[in-house]
Amino acid sequence: MKWKVSLLKANAWAAKVDVDFTLQQYAYGSSKPTKLAIPSSQVTFATVDLASSAFKQLALKARGLYDNTPTLSGLSNTALDVMFDWHRIKYCMVLTNATVNMIEEQKYLAAPATMETLYRKLRQDRMLSDKDASAKTPRITLCMFLYVPEEPEDDDVQEVQQSQCVSTRKSTTASSHRQKRKRSPTASPERLPPPMRYQSSYRSRQSATAPILEYKTFKMKRATCTVSKTADIQMNYSEEQEEIMIAKGWQAHVKAGKPYQGYLGQGLTKFVFCGRYNNKDCAIVQCKSVRATEAENIVDLEGEYQTLHLSQVDDLPRMKWNISTAFIGKLTEKLPDAPGKDEPDSRSLIFSVFMVLPLLPSGALCREVKFSGSKEVGLNPDSLGCAVDAYAHHIAVDSMYEVVISDIQGIITPDCTIILFDPQSHMAQGDSGYWDHGRSAITKFLKSHKCNKHCRALGLDTELPPLSNTNRKGPLHISFED
Template identity: 35%
Template sequence: MVGTLCRACSEARNPTPDLSKDAAEAIMGRTADFHSTASDYRLHQKDRLNPGLQAANAATLVMKTQALKKLAKADTLTLEAVLFYFPKNGATAKKAQVLPFVRKFFGSDSAATLLSQTRTEMEKAWTASPASKLSGMNVLNFEDAIFGVQAKTIGDFKPTEHATGTAEAMFNSLKASSMLSEADIKARKINLRIYAYEAQMVLSDDDDDKDYIVSHRTSHRSSRSTTSAHETASRAKPSSKRKASNSISNTPEYKSSFHPRKFFTDTPPATELDYDFYSFTKTAFTMDSEGNIEEVLSIDSDKIEISRHWRKFIGDKAEDGYLGQGSMKFAFMGRIGDVKYAILQSKMETDTDEARNKADLIAELQLLTYGQYFVNSFAVRASTYNVAIPSFKWNSEGAFVGTVLRDEWFDAEEDTSCSLPFTTFLATPLLPSVSSGLYRERKFSGSLSAGHSVDEVGSMIDAYAYHTLVDSEGRFLMTDLQGIVGPDKSVILFDPQAHSHNKSTGFWDGGLDEIKAWQKSHKCNAVCRKLRLKGAVLENTGPLHHGFPSP
């Protein structure tokens, strides 16, 4: 055959390849791939458990999940609040056009804080709503707002009875009073209604000043069927000016007893505290019925305990004996026996020396005494004209200025751990804590401006400020009024300031110019008119002498 090679020639020209090396490499590659796949399989294969054990584990997991959910649900409460308001010309509450306030709370939360937060949030919602800006809509008074519990019927909610502890205790109290439906009990839910009142705007008898009179009702039930005398008076049309009468009136007249012989011249620690002991002498003040103030000096020394480490905790919160601070003073814990006091001293960084600290604290104690005198005369005025007012007072009862015996005091500049930076201190009774939720701190007016409150408590304090000016015949005015308001609307005022005819009550005193500025800012309210303060003639009879230290 032409062109065909024999086997020997063919193998010589095309030798057979050596496959032994290639086969070995191929086998090794396949082995490595197998090991990789096998390892991955072993790592990701499911545990081979007994089917019965697997079922038991699954059931245990479900039970634990349900228990956690139940525990979380048992520790929380849902509160839903709806806003209603009483219009100024009606006795039936209307539902406000705002969304309900819904929030979950822990059972350990304070019930009073819960209610206060709910009221605050509803007030914010109302203020931001279009309905509050409608023509003819006046201010809603949330200060005197009351609560109702909505179930099948509307129950009277009494904060002093149902909200004295935790949210859980409040829930149990409402449940025990049969004020919750079965569905609400099962869902651990409280449905509240908040009833606010629309402030009545009226014109005064003798000018065109606007004034707000707020009707007050003891509960939403009684308000639907009856109208209070106060509310009836607030709805009356303005009367025209009355002509002078020649007849003798049998209506009693209030007369000020303020005729002094001399006048002005120039919130408990959570843990037990460590105290320093000091011996001191006491200075206090008393006033007679005519407004004469007398200094009472104690000859015998007494013992007081002062929180030892309060200076280490000066900051934004009360801690370890430190209570707080103002622009000029620190407040810290002290006690005499079981009676606790807020101890006040000037700040050292204000370049205040011993003499200035003592003068300022003496002036403040005198001002507390004067403030309480005018509270008492204000009550007499209210009684004279048969006007009911909430209870209020200054934090003056038991207050005193103490002076430490020098041999028991260390120089605070040399010893920064000294618990008394100065030898003289002002001690005032420790006020109830606002952290409990039962008391609220409130500012009623500024040092240079009058208050313009629309609620019952605020209107009373605004009238009291004007009363101090009228009762002192224009020589004295209590300003910068602030205090704590209790659940029964009682007020305890603290940290007094004043302006006097001859600018002599303390460094804060702005004198006659500030009194005149305050008069321009003040607008007499319904309480002022009922107490016949409006239109009072103020006669500045000139400065009288008093023991206030010079500013």
């Protein structure tokens, strides 16, 4: 019996690795770090977790703690994206108050290294503190050093920084080979040159050599909408004339297929490009002229705008649709005529009606995920995806099976908030937009959806479709707790 108990204890001991960490920050140009007013935190990982994935999670956790500390505000999102890029953080083993050892990414974290192999190698190389090495449960105590980047004021400054960055890295690499497996005599890693800013994988920033983005100002009136608890949609048209700025020349970069000079991207039927409203950047959405007329553009944009509002459930503060400050704009002035068939279109706006949306968050710590398709029901295996699938089920039940939200996709931010965007809907009447496949799509959802633990916790698995058609036009917006 004793050997069985010992074996169980050994298996339990080896099943997880605790990581304790504190944060210190180098101000730009400083040679000494400052300890941040954030308490020491602990994250527990399974021994089978990839070390690289675990350290990415550590960076996300650190970013969340940093963002939730009011006294640390002041840096731009771009600077924070760079500072919390997990590749650029220096992870150091705390040995004593005067000694740390830096964990080299290629040596210790590169795949297929797991948390178990990382811990064993750190122990083998005598990188662990005596306290960690003798702990009953595998534990790693880290100090994460953050580097505040400088945002260059002009092209020349950035070119100098880039050249310094290359040359210094070479010397630092050589030095690390000479000191391999030796303990550092200092309490913090060497101050490195400022890293280059992260370039988002789905919305590239402008290069240092790109010309300054120019805008054209238009006069317009706004339209917003409100949704009642019975899902009645009311469009509200303002009589106040306002101004909006639209990027010039963005159409010239559509064929290249990459975000550049005001062009942000495109879908099957729409373009997205840059604008400014009330001194804030925003995204402008319009249908493509080859796929829609002026009237069809209005119908599609208003349909998508109303679907965004119908999809919002206020009881989910960590899952939001990208509708804050969104509106439909309509010009009060006449647009120039479209060019001839073989002539390039250089107009900033294609139609007189457009949709204005907040820019989606981007950066190294934001992750874009597609949870379901236009016709494909979401069957996500992970916990977060299961929560979104349960949300889709809730909307179906909430509307008494008259509405299904589809094509659900979103951005997962560092604080684990999901910002959803660009939804489609299928309604019993089939009139929410060109994408709406009516009752056939609703029936497919009911047949294909598989209830998960979140559905069962909410009691959604006990709900049955009504016997009669209620002809409801949207969700009732019943609370998750009702």
